[in-house]
Amino acid sequence: xxxxxxxxxxxxxxxxxxxxxxxxxxxxxxxxxxxxxxxxxxxxxxxxxxxxxxxxxxxxxxxxxxxxxxxxxxxxxxxxxxxxxxxxxxxxxxxxxxxxxxxxxxxxxxxxxxxxxxxxxxxxxxxxxxxxxxxxxxxxxxxxxxxxxxxxxxxxxxxxxxxxxxxxxxxxxxxxxxxxxxxxxxxxxxxxxxxxxxxxxxxxxxxxxxxxxxxxxxxxxxxxxxxxxxxxxxxxxxxxxxxxxxxxxxxxxxxxxxxxxxxxxxxxxxxxxxxxxxxxxxxxxxxxxxxxxxxxxxxxxxxxxxxxxxxxxxxxxxxxxxxxxxxxxxxxxxxxxxxxxxxxxxxxxxxxxxxxxxxxxxxxxxxxxxxxxxxxxxxxxxxxxxxxxxxxxxxxxxxxxxxxx
Numbered sequence: 001x002x003x004x005x006x007x008x009x010x011x012x013x014x015x016x017x018x019x020x021x022x023x024x025x026x027x028x029x030x031x032x033x034x035x036x037x038x039x040x041x042x043x044x045x046x047x048x049x050x051x052x053x054x055x056x057x058x059x060x061x062x063x064x065x066x067x068x069x070x071x072x073x074x075x076x077x078x079x080x081x082x083x084x085x086x087x088x089x090x091x092x093x094x095x096x097x098x099x100x101x102x103x104x105x106x107x108x109x110x111x112x113x114x115x116x117x118x119x120x121x122x123x124x125x126x127x128x129x130x131x132x133x134x135x136x137x138x139x140x141x142x143x144x145x146x147x148x149x150x151x152x153x154x155x156x157x158x159x160x161x162x163x164x165x166x167x168x169x170x171x172x173x174x175x176x177x178x179x180x181x182x183x184x185x186x187x188x189x190x191x192x193x194x195x196x197x198x199x200x201x202x203x204x205x206x207x208x209x210x211x212x213x214x215x216x217x218x219x220x221x222x223x224x225x226x227x228x229x230x231x232x233x234x235x236x237x238x239x240x241x242x243x244x245x246x247x248x249x250x251x252x253x254x255x256x257x258x259x260x261x262x263x264x265x266x267x268x269x270x271x272x273x274x275x276x277x278x279x280x281x282x283x284x285x286x287x288x289x290x291x292x293x294x295x296x297x298x299x300x301x302x303x304x305x306x307x308x309x310x311x312x313x314x315x316x317x318x319x320x321x322x323x324x325x326x327x328x329x330x331x332x333x334x335x336x337x338x339x340x341x342x343x344x345x346x347x348x349x350x351x352x353x354x355x356x357x358x359x360x361x362x363x364x365x366x367x368x369x370x371x372x373x374x375x376x377x378x379x380x381x382x383x384x385x386x387x388x389x390x391x392x393x394x395x396x397x398x399x400x401x402x403x404x405x
Contacts, residue, residue: 003299009384011036011291022354025389025396030174030333030380031358033205033227035288042287043229046280053276055253069279072286073269079289080219081210082236088269089282092233093201094124096220097168099235099272100197101128103245104218105166111137113165116194118143118151118180119370120173123363125199129168138165145370149176149325156185160192167196171203175364175378176325177308177333179203186216201225205382206304206331208297211236227292228285231278242268249274295383303383304332310387311379314394318401324371332381335362338397341404343375349403350377353396 009015012034017024026034046068052061054069070084077084090096109115115129115138133140141164143156151169160167167189171182186196200221203209211219218241223232237245247254247265251274257264265271292300311334315321320339338346347359358378361368368376379393 003295003303005303005383005386008295009386011038012384013037013040015384019354019356020352022352023392025355025385025393027379027381027385027389027393028356028358029205029382029385030202030225030378032224032230033382034384035227035229035284036291038291039227039229039284039287043280043284046283051280054279055270065279068283068286069277072282075286075289076234079293080204080221080234080236081212083239085267085269086236086239086242088235088237088242088272089277090233090235090273091231091278092222092224093199093220094222094233096218096233096235097124097197097199098128099248100218100220100237101132103248103272104195104241105129105132106135107246109133109136109138109165112163113138114141114161114163115139116141116143116159116164116167118156118169119145120149120151120176120178120364120367121168121170122174122199122201123365125168125170125197126366129166142366146327148327149173149178150327150329151178151180151185153181153185157188160189160194162192164192164194167194169196169198171198171200171209172206172331172333173325173364173367174202174333175335175362175367175376176327177330177335178325178327179207179329179331181329182216183214186214190215202331202333205292206297207301217241223281223285223288226285226288228288229278229281232281232285235272239268242271245272247271247274251275300383304381307381307383307385307387307390308332308334311381311390311393314390315397318394318397320401321397324373324376333378334380335376335378337373337376338401341401343377345404346377346397346400349400350393350396353399355393355396 050064052065054066074084143159189196196216197218198216204221205226219236224230254274324335343359
């Protein structure tokens with residue numbers, strides 16, 4: 001079936017606007033994805049027709065809200081090929097990883113233990129483990145990269161010594177675009193008795209993800225990169241982990257019975273969902289998953305691969321431009337620098353041309369230190385971008401480069 005990508009693009013209202021009098025070229029989807037009209041409509045409809053709290057009221061609105069919220073959980077579970085009762089709904093990847101850190105790692109790790117992370121991790125998959133290490137006396141160890149930005153797997157295997165109890169790894173790097181072979185990594189970790197935590201923030205929006213096939217212990221993802229509302233995300237965990245982990249937050253909904261002499265907690269995943277959740281946000285996220293599923297994640301991945309190839313070839317023609325991350329298996333993320341030009345200056349002037357790219361350290365300070373640069377620009381593509389936009393982006397780069405030369 002041939003997909004009309006022009007028609008798909010028209011589903012995103014914000015992409016029709018102008019910035020500084022120029023048509024918007026949005027190349028910052030790794031930061032947050034734009035939202036299709038179906039998602040906006042689903043959130044609007046919830047507030048207009050069904051707004052109530054979940055799992056508390058027996059009236060009609062309460063039942064409708066609960067069904068909508070739990071329906072989103074089921075939709076996400078099917079999308080990721082897991083059981084719904086193993087899926088904790090939360091505010092995003094950062095919360096999900098902290099939940100693992102404080103509820104699984106903190107009660108278990110000892111001073112003799114090692115937490116293994118990779119050089120390419122986002123701060124959200126570094127800082128929680130540093131905090132746990134500080135409180136338990138455990139050690140943080142770093143697995144290094146090859147020059148092209150891919151993981152050095154031989155070095156990773158060597159780093160998986162018997163004292164390693166937890167491995168945290170990105171499915172896809174938010175800076176390099178590197179797609180890590182997480183199934184092989186998690187299989188090797190399991191063989192050695194190491195618990196694996198995968199940050200799927202940059203993977204789930206861009207490819208078909210089968211968590212069960214990956215074989216990890218924990219998998220985290222965020223909703224706003226998946227064309228859903230901000231403040232939504234998920235943690236998948238093996239059922240035995242969820243049952244053994246103590247609650248991270250206490251309050252309403254995560255309990256069965258509260259007495260002053262003790263509390264009986266709810267069953268997972270609700271044990272970890274204290275308080276009123278972002279109900280409308282998850283309704284929107286469920287709508288986003290339905291929208292993406294209707295297109296097909298394989299088709300989305302192919303479309304973005306074509307856009308990436310076009311952009312990479314065009315950028316390679318710009319004198320002094322260096323792309324950071326050239327691994328063979330790569331998602332549609334291009335971090336780049338131009339000799340003699342600060343990335344913030346570049347991004348600011350590109351914005352005046354209507355082009356939105358991110359500049360800075362991308363919440364990956366250790367990785368940029370390894371790259372030997374203070375900051376980079378990052379153009380991140382999505383299926384709703386076009387080849388014409390890439391050409392306009394490259395033309396704007398040439399113009400800005402002449403201005404800053």
